[in-house]
Amino acid sequence: MLWPLTGPVRGRGAHSFKLPRGGGEVSRGWAATTADFSALVRNGISQTQCLILSFQGILSEEPLYDPKILERLDFNKVRSKFNPPVSAVRPGEGLRVRPLRRADFHRGFLQLLSQLTAVGDVSEEQFLKRFDAMQSCPNTYYVTVIEDTTNGQVIGSSTLVIEQKFIHGCAVRGRLEDVVVNNTYRGKQLGKLIIMTVTLLAEELNCYKMTLDCKDNLIPLYSSLGYFLEKGNSNYMQIRFDKAPS
Numbered sequence: 001m002l003w004p005l006t007g008p009v010r011g012r013g014a015h016s017f018k019l020p021r022g023g024g025e026v027s028r029g030w031a032a033t034t035a036d037f038s039a040l041v042r043n044g045i046s047q048t049q050c051l052i053l054s055f056q057g058i059l060s061e062e063p064l065y066d067p068k069i070l071e072r073l074d075f076n077k078v079r080s081k082f083n084p085p086v087s088a089v090r091p092g093e094g095l096r097v098r099p100l101r102r103a104d105f106h107r108g109f110l111q112l113l114s115q116l117t118a119v120g121d122v123s124e125e126q127f128l129k130r131f132d133a134m135q136s137c138p139n140t141y142y143v144t145v146i147e148d149t150t151n152g153q154v155i156g157s158s159t160l161v162i163e164q165k166f167i168h169g170c171a172v173r174g175r176l177e178d179v180v181v182n183n184t185y186r187g188k189q190l191g192k193l194i195i196m197t198v199t200l201l202a203e204e205l206n207c208y209k210m211t212l213d214c215k216d217n218l219i220p221l222y223s224s225l226g227y228f229l230e231k232g233n234s235n236y237m238q239i240r241f242d243k244a245p246s
């Protein structure tokens with residue numbers, strides 16, 4: 001049995017703690033066996049403390065959104081786009097597609113994003129605050145990741161953001177954001193998998209359309225997945241503000 005030992009609780013919890021009598025330090029956010037749990041008790045950590053720490057660990061594994069939605073995605077519709085066939089529930093051996101979790105701060109999530117763009121020096125506290133802010137907007141943020149279960153690292157990610165509209169009879173629209181696959185895992189269909197996962201998610205959640213912006217070289221990739229440039233209506237414009245980080 002696994003006992004999550006430590007982990008941040010909404011940015012306020014203990015992140016690591018020292019064992020008494022030179023017992024070393026229990027590092028953040030990870031699980032330990034029941035044997036370790038007993039070792040903690042032997043080292044003077046009360047059972048209550050152990051349970052609190054376990055609870056904190058469980059909270060740190062709380063997903064950003066209900067992972068069950070991923071089971072409903074119909075990858076049969078896009079079967080022809082994958083060879084061999086993969087899906088969100090069967091992404092391939094040693095891989096898992098799932099919602100972002102708090103503990104992903106320690107699984108290389110921000111380092112992965114830094115292969116997409118500048119991330120900056122984001123502390124764990126800032127990360128958790130942002131996670132909470134996203135979670136407090138229900139039905140809006142669907143940050144989805146691919147985890148390599150053999151090493152526990154997050155190796156792919158993309159985000160569906162759902163925008164609520166008044167138009168089209170109070171419809172909802174999807175925006176595809178922040179697609180990235182770790183450079184040592186590229187060329188294995190994982191880009192297509194994470195894009196199609198959030199695209200089917202948008203359809204499942206009743207979006208009337210899903211849009212994205214990308215560099216010219218990725219137009220063939222997105223086109224192969226059903227995205228298209230609508231004539232006269234596919235310009236992407238921006239204005240940048242000096243004070244905000246680029």
Ligand SMILES: CC(C)(COP(=O)(O)OP(=O)(O)OC[C@H]1O[C@@H](n2cnc3c(N)ncnc32)[C@H](O)[C@@H]1OP(=O)(O)O)[C@@H](O)C(=O)NCCC(=O)NCCS
Pocket residue numbers: 115116178179180181182185186187188189190191192193213214215217218221
């Ligand atoms: C774009 C990215 C997610 C693709 O990931 P991947 O796992 O290598 O993608 P796949 O293995 O599913 O490849 C799908 C197809 O896209 C093509 N492709 C992938 N990356 C490409 C690139 N940078 N330029 C042009 N084509 C690319 C592949 O050749 C492949 O084509 P094929 O199906 O004809 O063989 C990955 O290269 C990446 O993270 N890049 C850096 C971040 C980025 O640019 N994100 C996109 C923001 S819009």
